[in-house]
Amino acid sequence: MDLANANTALAENLEMPIYTANAQRFKAEIYSEYQIWDSASVNFNRALKVYQAQANDSLVAICYENMGNMYRQKKEPAEAMRYYRMAYGLFDTLKSDWGKATVIKSEGYLYIVEKLFAKAKEPLYHSLRLFNKIKNRYGQLDALNDIANMYYLTKEYDKAIEVGEQALHLTEFYHSNKHMTWALTTLYRSHKILGNIPEALRYLEQVSFNRMHTQVEDFKRRFLFYQLVYENQRKDATIKQSIIDKQETTQQFLYGFSALGLFLVGILWRNNRVLRQKNADISKALVDGQTLERKRVAAELHDNLGGTLGTIMWYLRGLDKKALSTEEQEIYEDVQSMINGAYEEIRALSHNLLPQELEKEGLVQALERLVHKLNESNNIRFELKVNGLKDRLGRKTEFELYSMTLELTNNIFKHSSASYAVVSLVETESQIMLTITDDGQGIKTNDMKGVGLRNVRNRVESLNGTLSLANESGIGTHVGIQIPKKQKG
The missing domain is CATH 1.25.40.10 (Tetratricopeptide repeat domain)
Structure with missing residues (x-):
């Protein structure tokens, strides 16, 4: 509440x-x-x-x-x-x-x-x-x-x-x-x-196991949630500051030696090419690092937080409610409700970070689950259209496409004021095409340079793909991503 x-x-x-x-x-x-x-x-x-x-x-x-x-x-x-x-x-x-x-x-x-x-x-x-x-x-x-x-x-x-x-x-x-x-x-x-x-006994055993498992998971929630948010923000700030420091150092180096003449210009031009390659490598490393970090965080949420919250609820259930006063019983119910709510939040966060469907069933199943969850919010109606993709794509390709879809649909929720959006995934002989459109208010100029779209561009580049964005206020946004089929496998 x-x-x-x-x-x-x-x-x-x-x-x-x-x-x-x-x-x-x-x-x-x-x-x-x-x-x-x-x-x-x-x-x-x-x-x-x-x-x-x-x-x-x-x-x-x-x-x-x-x-x-x-x-x-x-x-x-x-x-x-x-x-x-x-x-x-x-x-x-x-x-x-x-x-x-x-x-x-x-x-x-x-x-x-x-x-x-x-x-x-x-x-x-x-x-x-x-x-x-x-x-x-x-x-x-x-x-x-x-x-x-x-x-x-x-x-x-x-x-x-x-x-x-x-x-x-x-x-x-x-x-x-x-x-x-x-x-x-x-x-x-x-x-x-x-x-x-x-x-009957076989199913009863599975019921008991499932209930115990559910109770344990119910407690993996709010206790580490804010700590997780803080750590992620701190890591993001550290990475950004590291990039800024490197860029400032490079600029100072260029300014200091710019007066050495045409001979040094050639050297600086060469160094600049190396620097651009390093920046590209850093961008790719950031994408790879975020992917690994999301897997690690999802695993920690599922394995560590669940045990902690499970223990809390176990102790709660050990209390004799009948021995509590009316006010204490209300507090007991509130605490139990908060822990259950915390579990649902962490479970959704853990699932979005590393959905089981993506690992076991593939990209299409993961997107079906994501669109269903998006439609549960009741704010915007999402529709998923899939053509082709009868076979699995490479693990990296699937993970990056899922991450880009998650980022872009999150942007729709936050900024678009749309009522309807479509996620389209099409496989042709030569490429995979991911298209996401909405009927919202379009992306503001400042938002087009934000971290979210920059992450999407980095992921597209890591797959040797291309990204196009059509944006018009009052009509909506169209994001098209094309990935070559050579990524498959």
């Missing part, structure tokens, strides 16, 4: 209404989780007014769906369904299959909560078809787990096992511990009731 309040205050100070509304909607979801319904309703309605004033139908629809979830938690199914219907209508007008699938799945889950299982089946399968159509694995997992749970509750245990195994298989590609635990739990309970004791 402290983070949500800070985001709200920052967005208001910067006069960014959409970001302010997003922060208010985030606060409303937290209040809903703690069943503080009045505060949740107030914040949802504040966000909704801003979205409507900005004529952002996509965010209005998302807010309606969130409000439907709130009324579902309040055990007010009629009101929940009313908001779901309004959300679906807007998503249908926007021709958003993702939005329609999300709302329909929420409706199906509402029917499960109300024990109207016969009504739940059709919307859940409808949402699964839509998620299959747009190849949204996260949505597929959600829908399959809800369907498996529905069959378990209706005592159709064989079907629950069949669908649960589909969900479990999909988690191997998506790497979601939460969804894996849901699937394993359904499989364990179904096999247990059918008397398949060895299978």
